[in-house]
Amino acid sequence: MRVIRDATLADGRVRDVRIDDEEIDAVGVDLDGAETIDADERLLLPGALDVHVHFRQPGAGHKETWATGSRSAAAGGVTTVVDQPNTDPPTVTGDAYDGKEAYADDSLVDYGLNGGVTESWDPDSLFARPLFALGEVFLADSTGEMGIDADRFTDAVDRAAAAGVPVTVHAEDASLFDESVLPGSTEDASAEMDDPRAEATAREDADAWSAYRRAEAEIAAAERTVEVAADTDAQVHLAHTSTPEAVDIARDGGLTCEVTPHHLFRSRDDYDELGTFGRMNPPLRSESRRAALFERLVDGRVDVVATDHAPHTREEKDADVWNAPSGVPGVETMVPLLLAATRTTDLTVERVRTVTARNPAEVFGVAGKGRIAAGYDADLALYDTTDATEIDGDALHSKCGWTPFAGFEGVFPEWTMRRGELVWERDGEAFGNANGRNVRGDDR
Ligand SMILES: NC(=O)N[C@@H](CC(=O)O)C(=O)O
Ligand SMILES: [Zn+2]
Numbered sequence: 001m002r003v004i005r006d007a008t009l010a011d012g013r014v015r016d017v018r019i020d021d022e023e024i025d026a027v028g029v030d031l032d033g034a035e036t037i038d039a040d041e042r043l044l045l046p047g048a049l050d051v052h053v054h055f056r057q058p059g060a061g062h063k064e065t066w067a068t069g070s071r072s073a074a075a076g077g078v079t080t081v082v083d084q085p086n087t088d089p090p091t092v093t094g095d096a097y098d099g100k101e102a103y104a105d106d107s108l109v110d111y112g113l114n115g116g117v118t119e120s121w122d123p124d125s126l127f128a129r130p131l132f133a134l135g136e137v138f139l140a141d142s143t144g145e146m147g148i149d150a151d152r153f154t155d156a157v158d159r160a161a162a163a164g165v166p167v168t169v170h171a172e173d174a175s176l177f178d179e180s181v182l183p184g185s186t187e188d189a190s191a192e193m194d195d196p197r198a199e200a201t202a203r204e205d206a207d208a209w210s211a212y213r214r215a216e217a218e219i220a221a222a223e224r225t226v227e228v229a230a231d232t233d234a235q236v237h238l239a240h241t242s243t244p245e246a247v248d249i250a251r252d253g254g255l256t257c258e259v260t261p262h263h264l265f266r267s268r269d270d271y272d273e274l275g276t277f278g279r280m281n282p283p284l285r286s287e288s289r290r291a292a293l294f295e296r297l298v299d300g301r302v303d304v305v306a307t308d309h310a311p312h313t314r315e316e317k318d319a320d321v322w323n324a325p326s327g328v329p330g331v332e333t334m335v336p337l338l339l340a341a342t343r344t345t346d347l348t349v350e351r352v353r354t355v356t357a358r359n360p361a362e363v364f365g366v367a368g369k370g371r372i373a374a375g376y377d378a379d380l381a382l383y384d385t386t387d388a389t390e391i392d393g394d395a396l397h398s399k400c401g402w403t404p405f406a407g408f409e410g411v412f413p414e415w416t417m418r419r420g421e422l423v424w425e426r427d428g429e430a431f432g433n434a435n436g437r438n439v440r441g442d443d444r
């Protein structure tokens with residue numbers, strides 16, 4: 001058996017962690033073992049579970065593949081990812097689920113696969129598969145145009161409740177988007193009458209995306225989701241909540257919620273730097289809303305941090321604000337950004353551990369993951385918190401080759417272990433094997 005010697009755990013205790021094949025055998029002091037990995041009192045965290053990624057296969061392997069996405073995860077201390085259904089074909093039938101699982105064979109890290117809802121979904125075959133969750137259920141169109149109406153949403157939540165599967169919701173209400181911001185909107189109609197003022201009304205700056213998909217649209221959709229959930233036994237989770245209001249609505253309404261690193265570390269003030277590379281759904285919010293969201297991360301009101309890792313190529317993103325695709329990468333920089341923030345804010349290492357590992361495993365009932373304790377999977381990552389490096393898109397491993405966090409400090413793992421196997425060693429840039437497993441699969 002192998003022993004990781006003198007590791008500092010998130011709560012500050014220094015312990016040995018003994019590993020028996022794929023599992024943690026014991027956590028203690030002076031443990032015996034045939035082989036020793038010295039931690040030298042560096043920080044050992046449970047491998048993170050990122051419950052919201054878009055790895056793009058099938059259908060858009062030019063943006064990301066399971067091989068590149070899972071490498072990016074491993075290099076960022078993430079040992080489990082959950083893929084979303086807006087691929088091509090969308091994961092809305094049993095066959096589509098099976099097709100995606102064949103791609104996930106290339107994954108270095110463990111994974112879950114969500115099922116989605118469209119007009120043409122097939123709930124019977126879909127719920128016959130081991131779904132991680134039903135979701136993200138799109139209440140408004142995003143990449144993949146899977147927005148559904150109110151009746152289908154209620155029906156989907158009812159079916160998920162009957163199947164005992166949690167539901168995750170992309171909560172934006174498209175009827176509340178501010179269409180006056182759009183080119184060709186009513187103000188702009190005067191263009192047809194040769195009114196010179198028309199030119200001035202069509203916004204082309206990247207911040208127009210935030211003005212268009214305004215906060216009120218998320219807040220209203222979060223309220224509606226609480227109402228729908230209240231009428232059923234369904235377990236409902238709000239994906240990527242971008243406003244403090246939606247976090248509070250989720251808590252008060254008995255839902256769980258997740259926030260993304262980009263909504264925690266970026267705001268509308270950053271569009272000058274990011275341009276359309278900062279376009280995503282839900283969009284960046286005001287600096288005051290960002291700060292209020294961060295406060296809720298620090299004090300425990302946010303349940304989960306997940307990335308909504310949504311890569312698009314540079315060429316695709318380099319378009320005008322109305323035509324650029326929505327989404328930013330993030331799986332590799334989530335834990336590094338949060339750990340770096342523990343050095344400069346009130347965020348504690350324990351909170352980082354809780355929102356990236358313990359809570360996602362608990363909220364979604366992932367057995368054997370999210371903790372460093374005997375009997376749990378040996379999903380681990382080692383960090384030197386005194387060694388922050390500057391984030392650089394070229395040095396990351398996503399196929400998209402860019403990051404919205406360029407220039408930020410990040411504390412990256414020295415190594416990452418997934419079920420006892422080293423899947424990333426920073427010295428030498430070495431990756432392990434594609435032995436990732438479905439966390440809801442039969443071989444668990
Ligand atoms: N968040 C995004 O802006 N984009 C996501 C879809 C989504 O999560 O809504 C994508 O798949 O590109
Ligand atoms: Zn979404």
Ligand SMILES: [Zn+2]
Nearest residue numbers: 052084136308
């Ligand atoms: Zn998403």
